[in-house]
Amino acid sequence: MAIQLKVRQLCWQANHKKILHNICFDVSQGEVIGIIGPNGAGKTSLLRCLTNQIKKTQHSQLSGSIFLKNKALHHYNAKQIAQCFALVAQKTAPIFSLTVADIVKMGLIPHRNLFSIHSDHDKEQVQLALHKVGLGHASHQIFDKLSGGEQQRVLIARALVQKAQILILDEPTNHLDVYYQHHILQLVKQLKITVIMTVHDINLASQYCQRLLLMHQGQLVCDGSPTDVLTEQQLSQVFNLPCLLEKDPITHHPRVYFSLAHPNQRKHIKGDFNA
C-alpha cells in the first residue's frame, strides 16, 4: 500500500518540557491505527502535530518533519490541510443550539471559496453522510439533545462531508456505553479510509486497529500489529501495572487485563478470570 504520511524525528517542547520526543512512523493508505498509552504520554499532542495545530512560539519549539504524500506538511496551507485531515475532537460542546445539519454542513468549508453559495448538491452530500452514519432522520435535530454516541456519529458525518483522506479521532469512545463504543469503531473501520485515533481502552484498540502505536512519556515505545505491541512486559512497564495477556476466544485478538495485584499473584488472577 502507498505511504500516505511520514513522520520523522518529530519533537515538541513546550515551556522547557518535552512533550514529544523523536517520533518516527509511516502511515499507509487505508490503515486503521490506534495510539495507546497512559495519560500524559503525548497521544493527543501527536494528533495536534499531525493536523498542524501547534504554533511555534518562544515557549513552544517544534522540530522534525511530517510529510503528506511526500510533501512537507508546512508547504500546505490551512485549507489544503483541512482537505486532507478531518479531526473529530475529544469534546465538542457547541454553545448555542446548532442543528445536526448545521454541524455536518461545516465539513464543506475547506472545499468552498468565500463567495460560493450552498447548493442542492451540498444538501445531498450532507444527507448522504448522515445516512452513512445511520442518522438520515436527524438532520433537523438539535446536536446538544443527542446521545454521546449520536453526537460522535454526527462529527464523523462532518468528516465524511469534508472528504478528508485521513480521519483523526481523539478518544472517540470516551463517555460512550459499550454498545456505542463498538458501534462507532465498527463504523470507522467500515469507512475504508486511513484512520489515526487515540484510544484509552486497549482491548477495543486491539479489536479494531490493524496497527498500534504505544506511547510513553512523549516517546514512541513500540509500533506494530496488536500482537507485536501488546506484550505483558511492555504494557506493565508503560502503564506501571502488572498485566496479563490472553487471546480473546471470540475475536482472537490479544486481550489485556490489568490489576493492582503483585506480579507474583498473577496465577491467582488468571485462575479467577478463568473461573
Place this chain on the structure above:
Amino acid sequence: MHKLSLIIPLLIIVTLISLTAGLSFGPATMTNSQIFNCIVGQCSDKITDMVIWQVRVPRVLVALVAGMGLAIAGAILQNTTRNPLADPYLFGIISGAGLGATLANIVITDSPLGEQLYIALPLAAFLGALFAIVIVVLIAKLLQRMEQLLLAGIAVSFMLTALTQFILYFGEPFATNRVIFWLMGSLSRVEISNFYVIATIVLLTLSIIIVLHRQIDALLLGDESAASLGVNVDKLRLLMLGLCAALSATIVAYCGGIGFVGLMIPHIVRQLIGVTTLKLVIGSALIGGSFLIWVDIIARSALENAEIPIGIITSALGSLFFLFIMVRTRNSA
C-alpha cells in the same frame, strides 16, 4: 427554511411599519397624508418640510441603523467569542468612549477650540472606544488567550470608568453634567450625515459577515474544530472584533451610551430564527433596527415636554428581559 422565508419578510414589514411610526410621532402634530406628501417631495409648507427632513427623518434613520449596528455587533461578538453574554459594552467600548468624551469636555471647553465641541466630543468618544478595544486585544494577546477577551474587556471597562469618574470628580460641574447626559444616550442631536456614516459601516460589516459567515459558524464548535476546517481562528476573531469596535464606537460617538441592545436582540433572534451567523445577523439587524425606533418613540412621547434618555429605556427593558429569561429558564428546567 420555510420558517425563515416567512419570518424575514415579516420582519421587513415590521421594520417599514416602525419607520412610518417613527416619522408620525413628535411634538409637532401632523397628519399621515402631510407626512406622506413631504416624503414624496410635495410638502404643503416649509415648516412641515423642515420638521420632517431635518428632525424626524434623520432621527428615525439613525435609530434604525444604530439599532441594527448594535445588534449586529452583539451577535457577532457572541458567536466569535462563544459567549452568550458578550456585548460591545462589555469590551470596554462605552467606558472608553466615556473617557474620550470626558477628556474632550474638560480639555476643550476651556480652550479656544470650545466652539468645536460638537465635532470634538463624538471624535474623542470614537477614539476613546477604539483605544479601549486596542488595550483589550493587547492584554488578551499578551496572555496568549484570545478566548479571554471578555474578561480583559470587563477589567479594562472598570479601569477606564474609574479614570473617567476621577476626572469628572475634579472637573467643572457644567462639563461633568454634559458628559453624564451624553453617556445616558440620546438621538435628539443626530443629523442626516450621522446616518450616512453609521449606515456605511453597517453595510460594510454586513458584507464582510455574509462572505465569512461559514468561517464564523465553524467557531461555534470551538477553536480546535474550526482550525481543523482550515479557518484561521485568531485572524478571523481579530477582524470581527475590529469591525464590532468600529461599529459600536461610531454609534456611541453619535448617540451616546445605549446599552443592552447588543445583548438582548441576538437572544430573541436565536429563539425566532436560528443560531447560525447569517440568520442571526440578518435577524438581529431587522429586529434591532425596529427595536431602537420604538424605544426612541417611547423616549420622545412618554413624558410631556421632556425627553427620556434612550439609554435609560434600553437598560430598563434589557434588565426586565433578562429577568424574564431567567424565570422562563427556571420554569422549564
